Structures are given as C-alpha cells and as structure tokens.
Amino acid sequence: MPDAAGLLRRLRERLGEPAVLTGDGLQAFEMDWRGRWAGRALAVVQPRSTAEVADAVRLCAHAGVSLVPQGGNTGTVGGSVPDDSGAQVVLSLRAMNRIRAVEPAGLTLTAEAGCTLAQVQQAAADHDLLYPLRLASEGQCTIGGNLATNAGGTQVLRYGNTRELCLALEGVTPAGDVFGSLSGLRKDNTGYDLRDLYIGSEGTLGVITAATLRLFPRPVAGATAWVACAGLAQAVALLHRLRRRFDAALTAFEVINATALAIVARHEPACAAPLPHAAPWAVLLELGSSDAQAPLREALAEELHAAQQADTVLDACIAQHAAQAAALWRTREAIPTAQARDGLNVKHDIAVPTHEIPALVGALSAALAQRWPGARLVLFGHLGDGNLHFNVAAPPGMPAGEFLSAHEAAINTVVFDEVAQRGGSIAAEHGIGRLRRDALARYKDATALALMRSLKRALDPQGLMNPGCLLPD
Ligand SMILES: Cc1cc2nc3c(=O)[nH]c(=O)nc-3n(C[C@H](O)[C@H](O)[C@H](O)COP(=O)(O)OP(=O)(O)OC[C@H]3O[C@@H](n4cnc5c(N)ncnc54)[C@H](O)[C@@H]3O)c2cc1C
Known part of the structure; x- marks a missing residue:
C-alpha cells in the first residue's frame, strides 16, 4: 500500500x-x-x-x-x-506558464507546457508572427495538452496539426528524469524521435514540460466567406476547385450542417449564421497570404461566382472587413458550447479520405435513421482534413442522458464499423482518453497495438502514468 x-x-x-x-x-x-x-x-x-x-x-x-x-x-x-x-x-502544469524565448529570425518560440494556446498566439503576434494552431478552447487549453493530444483545429489544411508545429520537446520520464533539448533545429537525425513518441501520448509516457514551436509570417491579406451548399458532394467539389486555384493560400475549409446551425441559433443567438435561407450545409472558408498586394477577395469572388454557375454553390457572402470575418468565425466556434447547452450527444471525431465523406455521411444517416428514428445528426468539422465531428443527439423530447445510456454503445458500433470499412480513423483529433479505449482495442491494427503496449511497458514499467487512459487493458 x-x-x-x-x-x-x-x-x-x-x-x-x-x-x-x-x-x-x-x-x-x-x-x-x-x-x-x-x-x-x-x-x-x-x-x-x-x-x-x-x-x-x-x-x-x-x-x-x-x-x-x-x-x-x-x-x-x-x-x-x-x-x-x-x-x-x-x-x-498550469503554473508552468512562461514563454521562454521568441526567435523571430529562426521563426521559433519556446513555451512552457502550462502556457495557454492564446498566450502563445499573443506572444507570436507581439513579434508580428503567427502561431497558427486555432481551437475554440484556445483561452484555456495549454501547449502541453495540445502536444499530448496532437490537437488539430481549423488551420490544419495549411499549417498541419500540433505535431507539424513542434520542433523540439522537453519532458520528464515516468522515473523522474528530464529529457530533450529545445534547440529548435530543423535537422537532427540522431536516432529514434522521442518528440514524435510523446506527441499524442496523452500523458501515458511521462510529462511534457516545454516545447519549441514553429512560427510563420502573419498573413496580411485575406478573405473569409460563408457559403451555402446543397450537399457534401458540392462542398467537396468546392474544396477541390479552391485548392487548385489557391493552393496553400487556402487556410481553412470548415463544413457545418443545418442542425448544428439551428442549435447555435437556439443557444447562442448572437452567433447565428449570416445567410438567410437554411441550406443543408454551410462552408466557412478562409484564404490568407503574407503578400499584402495579393488580390484574394476579388479572386475568391470570381471562383464563388463560377461555382454558383456550376451548381456547386447555392449562395455565398464574403466578409467585407475583419470584424465581419471574426463574426463568421464566432458562429463556427460557438458550436461546441451551444451543443453542450443543448445536452449530451453521442460524439464521434472521425476521419476518412476527404472524397469518401459524402458517401460515409449518406450511409450513416440512412443506417441511424432506420434504427433510431428522430435522432438528430449534429455534424461539423474540418472537411479539408477529412475530419468530421459526427454527433448523434437524442430525438426531440427524449432526455439526453437516457438516450446515451441506452444507445451509445450500439451507435458507436454502427459509426465506427462504417468508418473502419472505409479505412478511416475512429479518433482523428481529440484522442482516445478513457472514452475510446475499448474502441481502440477493436479497431486498431493488432501489431500496432502490441508495439504500443511494449513501448508503454519499457518506459513506464510500474504503469503509473495516467493508467486507464489510451491503452486498453
Ligand atoms: C470548446 C472546445 C473546442 C475544442 N476544439 C478542438 C479542436 O478544434 N481540435 C482539437 O484537436 N481539440 C479540440 N478540443 C479539445 C481540447 O481542447 C484539446 O484536446 C486540447 O489540446 C487539450 O488541451 P488541455 O491543455 O486542455 O489538455 P487537458 O484536457 O488537460 O489534457 C488532455 C490530455 O493530455 C494530457 N496532458 C495534458 N497536459 C500534459 C502534459 N504537459 N504532459 C503530458 N500529458 C499532458 C492529459 O493527461 C490528457 O490525457 C476542444 C475542446 C473544447 C472544450
């Protein structure tokens, strides 16, 4: 004892x-x-x-x-x-919240694990630079948590997820030894990459104490648009069109279904969607460039007009100034909190190849409607990354808690089986935690799981780091 x-x-x-x-x-x-x-x-x-x-x-x-x-x-x-x-x-880790260094010439920033994401964004902005990770929880989530979960967010399309934004880590092993150096080197091929091992390890292999992160020139020209689409196939077609035209200047491409927008309108009316008619899907997209002369608004208007002619788009509005663009983003970012107010959902955070998303959503909508008539699908996410937050809410009138306890396991099986058949991931962004441990045992390749267990035993032989999280028993 x-x-x-x-x-x-x-x-x-x-x-x-x-x-x-x-x-x-x-x-x-x-x-x-x-x-x-x-x-x-x-x-x-x-x-x-x-x-x-x-x-x-x-x-x-x-x-x-x-x-x-x-x-x-x-x-x-x-x-x-x-x-x-x-x-x-x-x-x-919240008391470890110092920005240790900003190196504008090398485009790097070194932060302690307890710095909030917003604090790091601000420290970069103070040097007229950008730390591009953007999540609705940025005022509270920390760099250590972002790394431990390999957080994604709305700018992954252009800048990658947290793994791509991290150059070096400092951490503490389960035995209490400090490892890592925060040199910010772009090249270092000296063996196994412990940085990559600790990113996404959810606190099961030790404690991340600090990291050196990549910064970028701050975009000075930009365009943000809200677009109504008849279906996900049209949204995918629009994504392909805009990628061909704008390449890396396309920094975000988010989709939101009408049910998610209705929940925002009910619980966060100040953040209601901008277009008057209720299309089945909305797209929130953003372009950015560090070239102040880039004529992005004009070029985007041209492309959206052409997309409307080709029946890819029903309607669109382009923000006229920064405050309008920020209001469009507030609608998107209000979804998780509006959803929390609306009641518990059966949540899924899934990924499949982007072109598979329309068929996946079609197949799941039909299967779920047949077994759980009236259940509401609250769908939104990062279409550009093939990542959808696929949430199933109780039919109107049924208490959310009752719906979850009676049906969550069966709904998970329907959703994850379909995702697995399409070669997708059952946890694209938020990690495994305690919630998805059993699903990991079922859907992760057995050899990969055995290797993960061997690593855990080697690094944490007493099993003291976050037991019950990530790895199934
Ligand atoms: C409104 C809202 C919106 C969100 N949007 C997104 C989104 O768009 N994309 C996304 O990816 N996530 C999103 N999330 C989920 C969450 O914000 C992220 O997973 C975030 O990275 C967690 O950071 P945290 O500091 O809160 O970590 P915590 O919640 O405190 O911890 C998360 C995990 O990391 C481990 N951990 C935390 N710190 C360390 C450390 N220093 N060393 C080792 N392990 C550690 C914990 O043990 C735990 O397993 C959202 C959450 C909310 C509430």
Whole structure:
C-alpha cells in the first residue's frame, strides 16, 4: 500500500505547501469539461519548474502512486481527470506558464507546457508572427495538452496539426528524469524521435514540460466567406476547385450542417449564421497570404461566382472587413458550447479520405435513421482534413442522458464499423482518453497495438502514468 500521507509530506517539503492542494475544492481538476467524467484525487500538485515536475514524478514513482498530467482540462475524452479511487495525483502544469524565448529570425518560440494556446498566439503576434494552431478552447487549453493530444483545429489544411508545429520537446520520464533539448533545429537525425513518441501520448509516457514551436509570417491579406451548399458532394467539389486555384493560400475549409446551425441559433443567438435561407450545409472558408498586394477577395469572388454557375454553390457572402470575418468565425466556434447547452450527444471525431465523406455521411444517416428514428445528426468539422465531428443527439423530447445510456454503445458500433470499412480513423483529433479505449482495442491494427503496449511497458514499467487512459487493458 502506498504511504499517501508520507508522499504528501515529501511533496510539500520539496514543492512548498501552496503547490500541493488536498481536501475540498478540487472539483475543477476532478471533473472534465463536458461534465461526463468525475473522479477524486489524492492531491493536485502544481509544480512551477521542470525540476519540480521531475521531483514530483520521482516522489510519486517511489511511493507507487499514479499520476494524471493535466493542462487546461478541456479534453473531451476523459483523459485529464483522475479515477474515483482517491489515490491518484493530478499533476497540473498550469503554473508552468512562461514563454521562454521568441526567435523571430529562426521563426521559433519556446513555451512552457502550462502556457495557454492564446498566450502563445499573443506572444507570436507581439513579434508580428503567427502561431497558427486555432481551437475554440484556445483561452484555456495549454501547449502541453495540445502536444499530448496532437490537437488539430481549423488551420490544419495549411499549417498541419500540433505535431507539424513542434520542433523540439522537453519532458520528464515516468522515473523522474528530464529529457530533450529545445534547440529548435530543423535537422537532427540522431536516432529514434522521442518528440514524435510523446506527441499524442496523452500523458501515458511521462510529462511534457516545454516545447519549441514553429512560427510563420502573419498573413496580411485575406478573405473569409460563408457559403451555402446543397450537399457534401458540392462542398467537396468546392474544396477541390479552391485548392487548385489557391493552393496553400487556402487556410481553412470548415463544413457545418443545418442542425448544428439551428442549435447555435437556439443557444447562442448572437452567433447565428449570416445567410438567410437554411441550406443543408454551410462552408466557412478562409484564404490568407503574407503578400499584402495579393488580390484574394476579388479572386475568391470570381471562383464563388463560377461555382454558383456550376451548381456547386447555392449562395455565398464574403466578409467585407475583419470584424465581419471574426463574426463568421464566432458562429463556427460557438458550436461546441451551444451543443453542450443543448445536452449530451453521442460524439464521434472521425476521419476518412476527404472524397469518401459524402458517401460515409449518406450511409450513416440512412443506417441511424432506420434504427433510431428522430435522432438528430449534429455534424461539423474540418472537411479539408477529412475530419468530421459526427454527433448523434437524442430525438426531440427524449432526455439526453437516457438516450446515451441506452444507445451509445450500439451507435458507436454502427459509426465506427462504417468508418473502419472505409479505412478511416475512429479518433482523428481529440484522442482516445478513457472514452475510446475499448474502441481502440477493436479497431486498431493488432501489431500496432502490441508495439504500443511494449513501448508503454519499457518506459513506464510500474504503469503509473495516467493508467486507464489510451491503452486498453
Ligand atoms: C470548446 C472546445 C473546442 C475544442 N476544439 C478542438 C479542436 O478544434 N481540435 C482539437 O484537436 N481539440 C479540440 N478540443 C479539445 C481540447 O481542447 C484539446 O484536446 C486540447 O489540446 C487539450 O488541451 P488541455 O491543455 O486542455 O489538455 P487537458 O484536457 O488537460 O489534457 C488532455 C490530455 O493530455 C494530457 N496532458 C495534458 N497536459 C500534459 C502534459 N504537459 N504532459 C503530458 N500529458 C499532458 C492529459 O493527461 C490528457 O490525457 C476542444 C475542446 C473544447 C472544450
């Protein structure tokens, strides 16, 4: 049996009394953002430096006490909260929130893991540069959490996901040793890439303490448009048309179905969609260039006009100024919070090759309508990346909790079987956490899963780093 009292005493001696929280008042660390996962922690530990993280991890390892790393606690798959044993330590990185360096010439920024994404975006903007990761949770989620989940967001089409934005990592192993260098080198072929191993590891292999990130010139010319489409096939055709014309200047291409927009209009009326008629699908797209003279608005208007002539587009509006563009993005970003207000959904975060999306959604809509008549499909996501948030809400009048407990498992099977048949991913963006562990066992290639287990055993032989998250038993 771990000596919990002895561990808490040693943690307080090393990190100081205020850094080790126990007792009541820990709910913000014990419950996830969706309110679906609630546990009980032995303590919440808040180190302020890499050395303190290493000491806290080492003390927990000696005591045989498991750790749950936590950043902004905005994860949607239950990976950031403790179980209900009251025996796990939550290691919160939020007090490690210094920007260590910005190198404008090398286009790099080095940040501690607890910096919020918004803080890093601002630090880049202060040097007239761009850190392009953009998520609706950016005010609260942290760089450590972004790396641990390999977060995506709305600009992946142009800039890639967090993995592509990270040049180097510093972290602490499950034994409490510090590894990594934050040199920001673009080339370093000196063996296995630990950076890539830790990105997406969801706190199961150790703790990320800092990272060197890639910056980009800030786009100074841009165009943002809201487009109504009759179907997803038309949206895919528009994507191909715009990619051919604009290539890397196309920075975002998001789709939203009418049900998702109706939920935004009901719960966030200030963020309601701009076009008057209710088309089945809307596209929110953005172009950007660091060339101030690039005539993007005119060229986009030309392409949208041609697309309308070809029946790809029903209607479109191009933002006339930055405030209008920001309002269009607020509509898109209001979806997760409007959805949370609307009630729990059976959520899926799936990817298939982009051209497969219309057929996937067609097949799933038919299969789900047959078995669960009246269930509402709340669909939105990053069409340019082939990634859709495919959410199934209770039929009107049925309590969401009742719908979930009775049907979630069966709905997951229908959705994931269809995705797997098309060579897709059951977790494109948000990770596996506790929510998708069983599905991973079913859908992940067996050899890949065995290799993942071997790595986990080699790096964390006691199994103390975020047990219950990611890897199936
Ligand atoms: C409104 C809203 C919109 C969102 N939109 C998107 C989106 O567009 N794209 C997207 O990808 N996600 C999205 N998310 C999900 C979430 O914001 C991301 O997964 C984010 O990267 C999590 O960061 P966090 O700091 O909150 O991590 P947490 O929720 O605290 O943790 C997430 C996981 O990472 C681990 N972890 C956290 N910090 C560390 C660390 N320093 N070292 C090791 N492991 C660590 C945790 O143990 C846990 O397993 C959204 C969430 C919300 C609430």
